[in-house]
Amino acid sequence: MEKKKKKKWSLKEDFKKRWQLYLMLILPVAYIIVFCYAPMGGIVIAFKNYSFRKGIWGSDWVGLKYFKQFFVNPDMAKLLKNTLIISLYSLAASFPAPIILALALNIIGGTKFKKFMQSLTYAPYFISTVVMVGIILQCLHLNVGIVNNVLEFLGMDRIDFMGKASLFRHIYVWSGVWQGTGYSAIIYIATLGNVDQSLVEASLIDGANRWQRIKIVELPALKPIITIQLIMAVGGVMGVGFEKVFLMQNSLNLPVSEIISTYVYKRGLHDMQYSFATAVGLFNSVVNFILIFIANKVSQKFGETSLW
Amino acid sequence: MHKKNAVSGTKVKLYRTLPDRILLAAVWVMMIFIMLIILIPVIFIVASSFSDPRAVSAGKVFLWPVDFTLVGYDVIFQSPSIVKAFFNSVSYTVVGTIVSVTLTMLAGYPLARTDLKIRGVVMFFFTVTMFFSGGMIPTYLVVSKLGLIDSFWAMILPSAMGVWNVILIKTYVQSSIPSEIFESASIDGCSDWKYFTDMVIPLSKPIIAVMVLLYAVGKWNDFFSALLYLNDVNKQPLQLLLRNVLVENDSIGMAMNLAQQMSRQELKTQLQYSLIIVSSVPVMLLYPFIQKYFVKGIMMGSIKG
Structure with missing residues (x-):
């Protein structure tokens, strides 16, 4: 807020005229300062030996000690690898899925069935993460789950899905597709609904079949949104959801399911190594920011839409 | 064909x-x-x-209840801790939604006013937080320094206002309420506040509905805040209790008299299914209303994005 005076307009005059609006902004601005900017300032503890007694400012500086500690940690490579694999796999599966769904629904056309399918596919989005994981655990349960019940019915052996580390990533990613595809498709469906009908007619007159129409008319119409969504998704790579991974973790899948954010939670809030955990979290954010920056640069290069 | x-x-x-x-x-x-x-x-x-726990344990249930029973639901309603968690969640959701919607409106409306000179600065100040955040531990330390750990407000305040939602409101007010209305109102001596309460709020009903639904579903489903900030069992919301029962396989909150009637393991399994249903029902009841507004809300957001 210190920047105010640099502007040509006078703060005093603006305030005099619009003081009621200023008053309205007090609470939201206070919220942002306390719960967004204060924690950003709190990041300094990554460079300090934080002790609860001395507080954030009183604690001693230790420089890059905790970053070094993390980089020499044998867990670091594993954490980074797990985080990247889960999120890239997730991206590869859940990014195209809504586009395919939207194109398919568009082929079905403006029928009641389309509306029904739309409502049905985005309903899972409203299920909470805890319930979602509960449903996964119950459906894949070794003894009582429906998947194993069917396998047994078909004369096959029951599989301990949650007990196999090798299956963790697949379960995580495809349950995510199950839950999120319909919701993510909304924006694509709406865009396809706004496609210029004269383009469609022109393609029909030129004798394009339905496949060609997807290629010539529909995909180009979706392109700008796909680009934006892709940049956002790449930016979210390191922000892979803490909650769901955390809830799906068990001692058997931990070697592949421990990711940076769950590690931060355990080191920070369980072991109370606040400074170390903050340093790890900061490392995560920096990598994340670099990724979104690169993604944006790349899309600018190709002359497409960019975030800024 | x-x-x-x-x-x-x-x-x-x-x-x-x-x-x-x-x-x-x-x-x-x-x-x-x-x-x-x-x-x-x-x-x-x-x-x-709705199936008999023995049938469930034997892996006999597919898509139809086997030996219909309501015992899983009985356990829920006879367990004080589950009922308590349910009502905790209700109060977090109600109070949280009111606080969040109020804050978001208070921020969104002034930022929509082009004659407010400071709005550019404030907008920038808000937008920065969409790209940078302090992260889990520093946020936890701030919440704890404020003395919010194990308090009711720990579930309300730390995630009270979404900047994305502020932008939604701002876009809506700017694009759907013509500025001529304000100009003529201000000539008639209408103050900024009165214009907000008498004109903007009534005219923004559709977007407020979207906000209420977005925040309410978010608060009801919120597990993260409770995991971080609440240790007190009496304060825990349904999602945290659910985690204990569904994922950690904990048996807290069982009604003892019923537990004696059957094996603990069977009851536990039963409880898991019925809890999934009970915790999802409130959101699913909202669903018909949500879905109409939700699509609109997402579209309004994407105009800007």
Whole structure:
């Protein structure tokens, strides 16, 4: 807020005229300062030996000690690898899925069935993460789950899905597709609904079949949104959801399911190594920011839409 | 291919060639697959929750209740800790939604006013937080320094206002309430505040509905805040208790008299199914209302984004 005076307009005059609006902004601005900017300032503890007694400012500086500690940690490579694999796999599966769904629904056309399918596919989005994981655990349960019940019915052996580390990533990613595809498709469906009908007619007159129409008319119409969504998704790579991974973790899948954010939670809030955990979290954010920056640069290069 | 007419309407040429027919058939196969894959897990959970625990344990339940019983629901309503957690969640959701919607409106309206000179600065100040955050531990330390750990407000305040939602409100007010209305109102001596309460709020009902639904679903489903900030069992919301029962396989909150009637393991399993249902019912009841507004909300956001 210190920047105010640099502007040509006078703060005093603006305030005099619009003081009621200023008053309205007090609470939201206070919220942002306390719960967004204060924690950003709190990041300094990554460079300090934080002790609860001395507080954030009183604690001693230790420089890059905790970053070094993390980089020499044998867990670091594993954490980074797990985080990247889960999120890239997730991206590869859940990014195209809504586009395919939207194109398919568009082929079905403006029928009641389309509306029904739309409502049905985005309903899972409203299920909470805890319930979602509960449903996964119950459906894949070794003894009582429906998947194993069917396998047994078909004369096959029951599989301990949650007990196999090798299956963790697949379960995580495809349950995510199950839950999120319909919701993510909304924006694509709406865009396809706004496609210029004269383009469609022109393609029909030129004798394009339905496949060609997807290629010539529909995909180009979706392109700008796909680009934006892709940049956002790449930016979210390191922000892979803490909650769901955390809830799906068990001692058997931990070697592949421990990711940076769950590690931060355990080191920070369980072991109370606040400074170390903050340093790890900061490392995560920096990598994340670099990724979104690169993604944006790349899309600018190709002359497409960019975030800024 | 009787569906052809409904699909192609008047466009006669469509779906005549072989590749087109393959495409159409593939799409219908896909739709049926999607329908089944979404419905089967849900039906299985519902069916299991109404089935006899012994049948469930024996792996006999598919898509229809076996030996219908309500015992899983009995346990829920006879367990004080589950009922308590349910009402905790209700109060977090109600109070949280009111606080969040109020804050978001208070921020969104001034930022929509082009005659407010400071709005550029404030907007920048808000937007920065969408790209940078302090992260889990520093946020936890701030919340704890404020003395919010184990307090009611720990569930309300730390995630009270979403900047994205502020932008939604701002965009809505700017694009759907003509500035001429304000100009004529201010000539009549209408203050900024009065204009907000008498004009902006009534005219923004659709977007407020979207906000209420977004925040309410978010608060009801919030597990993260409770995991971080609440240790007190009496304060825990349903989602945290659910985690303990569903994921950690904890048996807290069981009604003892019922537990004695059958083996603990069977009851536990039963409780898991019925808890999934009970915790999802409130959101699912909202769903018909949500879905109409939700799509609109997402679209309004994407205009800007």
